[in-house]
Amino acid sequence: MEGFLHEPRALFHGKALCVVQPGSVQDVAAVLALCHETATPVVPQGGNTGLVGGQNPSPDGGAIVLSLTRLRALREIDPASNTMTVEAGMVLTDVQAEASRANRLFPLSLGSEGSCTIGGNLATNAGGTNVIAYGNARDLLLGLEVVLADGRILSDLSKLKKNNTGYDLKNLFIGSEGTLGVITAAVLKLFPKPQSVETAFVGLASPRAALDLLGLARDMAGGEITSFELIPRLGLDFVLGHFDTRDVLAKKFPWYVLLELSSQSREGLDARLLALLEAGSARHIIEDAAIAASLEQRQNFWKLREFLPEAQTLEGGSIKHDVSVPIADIPIFLEEVFRAVSYAVPGARLVPFGHVGDGNIHCNISQPVGADRQAFLARWDEINAIVYEIVLAHKGSISAEHGIGQLKRDLLPKVKDKVAMDVMRAIKQTFDPKGILNPGKVL
Incomplete structure (x- = not known):
């Protein structure tokens, strides 16, 4: 069971009665019905890539771990409605690949996409590098299938974009980290696959310049901006020092932006990116920039961003x-x-x-x-x-995309509105009166 009991950063390590790996939604329902009857705590888990301990059991060892990784079927792809219905245990890269085979794009993309599961992505409302264009996981969902604490199956696998029939229950489960129910399947939004992608690595003097560049890019490229990632020179040095990567620009600059544009048109995007960079240079926003001339160069640009977390660990x-x-x-x-x-x-x-x-x-x-x-x-x-x-x-948030889990649970009441906390507790009590679902997480 060891691989199920701790998370990637080893900040949390728990114990469990057992690991249960159901193979169908009916199996999940039977397990939860039994756990509800016996008041046995249940810790739902997807790919176990979360960084706040939301998917790991506590050290007391009284819970079961409910792993959803066997629920990985593609139930349907509907190109006409631009939707796909997948089970919660499907790995994110497999979701992306199935969409691509249908000549569609599922745009959720993050560093752990080779091992995280779509159920976990939805349970934590995952973000990633394409949020600027497509939104968080919540924005990519149309319908949901969830098993409740007592084993009942809430089936709302709707493909409808317009459906004003009472409370939008599915959104209660997105970002709830398995504390209200166990997600078993979802209807996801698909998008036309981009016909052209252009990527630039831009040297800047400051974060203020990055903000100016973002404003200019919005004016000149609008919805074609799909990624806009800030990287400090120190972080770049970490990556270059620990991985087989290479610097992009001839000179060093204090800050960089990895900028990517995508278009449904096969032609013209390269000219629009070049015009954007030239305008940024003319306005003294940009110090220098390089445009990827090949897939290999584009991949090298992205490595400089994607290796940053691991490079920090090595430092x-x-x-x-x-x-x-x-x-x-x-x-x-x-x-x-x-x-x-x-x-x-x-x-x-x-x-x-x-x-x-x-x-x-x-x-x-x-x-x-x-x-x-x-x-x-x-x-x-x-x-x-x-x-x-x-x-x-600055009226910001202490958790942008990783969730609350165990790491920030005790801090949450200090930063969140008191009435909001009361409402959250009331919702938890309604959905999980015995408190068996992922106890000690979020609340």
């Missing part, structure tokens, strides 16, 4: 923050975090990166060079408090 202790602030506040937010953290931990290395287009910055802090890793990580709560205070001052 020693890293205290991580998945936060969001209003897009306009990103530059001043980063300045304030840098000053406050540098004062508290002289020599700490700030490595903020992520999705500028939706305000989600992974504001990670690496240990000073030569510092003791464990001594640095022992200050996790202290550094969290510093960063979260600044986040809240």
